[in-house]
Amino acid sequence: MTGNDIRSILSCKVFAGEDLLSREVHTACGSDMMSDVLAYVKDQSILLTGLVNAQVIRTADMMDMLCIVFVRGKEPSEEMIELANERGISLMSTEHRMFTACGLLWENGLRGGNND
Amino acid sequence: MNAIHLHYEVDGTDFTRAGEASAAVKKALRQLGVKPDVIRKVAIALYEGEINMVIHAEGGYIDVSIDEKAISMALCDHGKGIENIDLAMKEGYSTAPDEVRSLGFGAGMGLPNMKKNTDEMRIESTVGVGTNVYMTVYL
Numbered sequence A: 001m002t003g004n005d006i007r008s009i010l011s012c013k014v015f016a017g018e019d020l021l022s023r024e025v026h027t028a029c030g031s032d033m034m035s036d037v038l039a040y041v042k043d044q045s046i047l048l049t050g051l052v053n054a055q056v057i058r059t060a061d062m063m064d065m066l067c068i069v070f071v072r073g074k075e076p077s078e079e080m081i082e083l084a085n086e087r088g089i090s091l092m093s094t095e096h097r098m099f100t101a102c103g104l105l106w107e108n109g110l111r112g113g114n115n116d
Numbered sequence B: 001m002n003a004i005h006l007h008y009e010v011d012g013t014d015f016t017r018a019g020e021a022s023a024a025v026k027k028a029l030r031q032l033g034v035k036p037d038v039i040r041k042v043a044i045a046l047y048e049g050e051i052n053m054v055i056h057a058e059g060g061y062i063d064v065s066i067d068e069k070a071i072s073m074a075l076c077d078h079g080k081g082i083e084n085i086d087l088a089m090k091e092g093y094s095t096a097p098d099e100v101r102s103l104g105f106g107a108g109m110g111l112p113n114m115k116k117n118t119d120e121m122r123i124e125s126t127v128g129v130g131t132n133v134y135m136t137v138y139l
């Protein structure tokens, strides 16, 4: 799956890194708690989150993630978009809620990594 | 290889910028050709530590030295200090207010995760004076 596939599955609006969406993504993680992402993420390259602040982008950057999807139609600030561009991270937003967004991606073959 | 020393000031008043120092260290390590799994460990430990300096203290500074054997980090602040370090190290222990939790931190996972990602970790803290966290990751 690529970032572009995720964009169409979740009908996303793109805010940053549109040209980077052709990158291959293998596994995803969904969390609003950045400490959890820092403690449990291994090689997941997509982060789905309902949290919208600069630390979401910094956390994804620390974990070498490629793409962040904000759920429930939340939109990043100009400052966040700038930071994401600087770090080479794609930012998208979907109207779906967390559960539905994760379910749609799972249904289309994306997995959580680790053991599932 | 000569030892390399990096120094960063951490602004304790700006949560948005917390993590700038960690990102700069990560970039420097990548340029030095350090292995990705080592970079990951340093990045996680430093970032959680830097966040702590902003949410629990009033900022301070971070020193990082890199030689052929190890990456050594010192995070120093003049914040309120930690009364019981053993308790603070427990997973799930946090004194962070709800406001910090709504920002994605404050689950009491920072210090344990810093320990997990480093080969050595030592905390010196005096209530009312400040906290120094020393961490080492072997190369």
Ligand SMILES: Nc1ncnc2c1ncn2[C@@H]1O[C@H](COP(=O)(O)OP(=O)(O)O)[C@@H](O)[C@H]1O
Residues within 6 Å of the ligand: A035, B048, B052, B053, B056, B057, B077, B079, B080, B081, B082, B088, B089, B093, B094, B095, B096, B105, B106, B107, B108, B109, B110, B111, B112, B131
């Ligand atoms: N630099 C610091 N200055 C003062 N207290 C700290 C510092 N770092 C950690 N602490 C204390 O240790 C507790 C546990 O830290 P941590 O495991 O990172 O969890 P969290 O940051 O989510 O609260 C904090 O809630 C705080 O009471």
Ligand SMILES: [Mg+2]
Residues within 6 Å of the ligand: B048, B051, B052, B105, B106, B108, B109, B110, B111
């Ligand atoms: Mg913490």
